[in-house]
Amino acid sequence: MTTLTEADAVDGLRDALGLLKDREQVAERLLVSSAKHSFDPDKELDWDAPFEEGKWFWPPELVSLYGTPMWQRMSEEQRILLSQHEAAALASLGIWFELILMQLLVRHIYDKAATSAHVRYALTEIEDECRHSKMFARLIARGDAPWYPVSRAHQNLGRLFKTISTTPGSFTATLLGEEVLDWMQRLTFPDERVQPLVRGVTRIHVVEEARHVRYAREELRRQMVTAPRWSQEFTRVTSGEFARVFSVAFVNPEVYTNVGLDRREAVAQVRASGHRREVMQTGAKRLTDFLDDIGVLRGVGRRLWRSSGLLA
Numbered sequence: 001m002t003t004l005t006e007a008d009a010v011d012g013l014r015d016a017l018g019l020l021k022d023r024e025q026v027a028e029r030l031l032v033s034s035a036k037h038s039f040d041p042d043k044e045l046d047w048d049a050p051f052e053e054g055k056w057f058w059p060p061e062l063v064s065l066y067g068t069p070m071w072q073r074m075s076e077e078q079r080i081l082l083s084q085h086e087a088a089a090l091a092s093l094g095i096w097f098e099l100i101l102m103q104l105l106v107r108h109i110y111d112k113a114a115t116s117a118h119v120r121y122a123l124t125e126i127e128d129e130c131r132h133s134k135m136f137a138r139l140i141a142r143g144d145a146p147w148y149p150v151s152r153a154h155q156n157l158g159r160l161f162k163t164i165s166t167t168p169g170s171f172t173a174t175l176l177g178e179e180v181l182d183w184m185q186r187l188t189f190p191d192e193r194v195q196p197l198v199r200g201v202t203r204i205h206v207v208e209e210a211r212h213v214r215y216a217r218e219e220l221r222r223q224m225v226t227a228p229r230w231s232q233e234f235t236r237v238t239s240g241e242f243a244r245v246f247s248v249a250f251v252n253p254e255v256y257t258n259v260g261l262d263r264r265e266a267v268a269q270v271r272a273s274g275h276r277r278e279v280m281q282t283g284a285k286r287l288t289d290f291l292d293d294i295g296v297l298r299g300v301g302r303r304l305w306r307s308s309g310l311l312a
Contacts, residue, residue: 015225016293026218027117030211034124037207041135045200047142055195057084057143062184064251067275070266078259085255087198088145090181091136093249096150097177098129100158104170105129107162108219121215128208139201148252157245165238166231168223172239172296174216175287176246180310182209183283217290224294236296240304247280247308277309284310 013020063083065071071079105126109119140147149155165173185202188194224232256266270276288311291297297305305311 013225015221016295017221020222020225021218023218023222024117026215027121030121030215031117031124033211034121034128038128039131039204039208041131041138041201041204044204045135045197047138047197049197051143051195051197054080056080056191056193057087057195057198058090059184059188059191059194061275062187062279064270064276065256065266065273068269068273070261070269074261082255082259082261084143085145085148085258086251088140088143089148089252089255090250091140092148092252093150094136094177094181095133096155096158098133100162101174101177102126102129103162104165104174108167108170125212125215128212132205132208135201135204139197142197145255146258148254150249150252154245154249161238161242166227166234168220168227168231168235169238169242171216171220171223172235172291173242175213175220175290176239176243176284178209178213178216179287180246180250180280180283182206182213183286185209220296221294224296232295233299236298236301237304239291239296240301240308243305243308243310247310250280280310281312 057080060066060079060083063071063079063086065074065082074082105122109122112119137147150158161173182205185206189199189203189206191199224235227235251270253263253267256263288297288305297311302311
């Protein structure tokens with residue numbers, strides 16, 4: 001297989017999804033959208049309003065134990081409390097992930113022309129992610145649930161990934177972290193059963209993340225056409241392993257202990273839950289279909305994605 005340059009990719013090169021788009025034109029459109037549709041969460045959201053009694057912090061169908069025997073035994077109050085802790089755990093995971101993403105974006109643009117629209121948009125996205133991380137941290141601090149850091153093992157795996165990741169691997173991991181949560185948040189922000197503050201946070205995140213997904217998808221398409229074969233294969237394997245880490249870290253098991261549940265039993269029931277498996281695979285389907293189309297889900301990488309539970 002011949003390795004093609006980025007110039008070739010712009011000059012009429014196609015992948016399974018059609019012609020690759022000009023990198024600068026994509027970035028210019030995203031910069032215009034950023035100027036029109038960016039938010040300051042500190043000003044946009046009412047952080048002082050009290051939480052509303054009886055409202056959820058995450059849609060119940062998206063809570064990990066939903067539909068399990070343990071869920072059936074829980075009181076409504078305990079179910080809502082679990083939704084609050086899971087929302088805090090997901091916000092904590094989001095902060096961890098966005099810190100990784102910001103570092104990967106800086107690496108991506110390190111040797112590129114600072115005057116290009118592509119680099120200017122990457123810097124704009126880093127600004128967005130800084131605001132998102134602060135917004136998630138403030139949401140956690142606003143409630144009664146604690147910050148839920150990922151395990152030490154996952155912290156160290158994150159450090160390793162940041163060190164060894166290639167550009168296509170970085171953008172694949174970016175999409176994994178963004179698209180599953182994005183699907184859940186698109187169900188959350190219009191849901192009137194959910195606390196207004198949580199709905200406001202997810203609305204801001206959905207609007208701004210749509211640009212980040214577009215940027216990452218277009219760049220990953222280009223990378224999977226122009227990168228050397230070894231880099232493409234490395235991306236397939238590392239993305240599959242990252243999917244495995246992501247699926248395990250998605251809900252911190254400490255949430256069960258903190259709401260008075262047996263942690264071991266809760267984890268076992270979540271793993272056995274057909275509903276939970278369907279939720280995670282549905283949340284990932286748009287991404288896995290895309291990755292399949294552009295050649296990421298092949299060989300060992302595909303088997304790793306299947307073992308993560310995100311791919312049927």
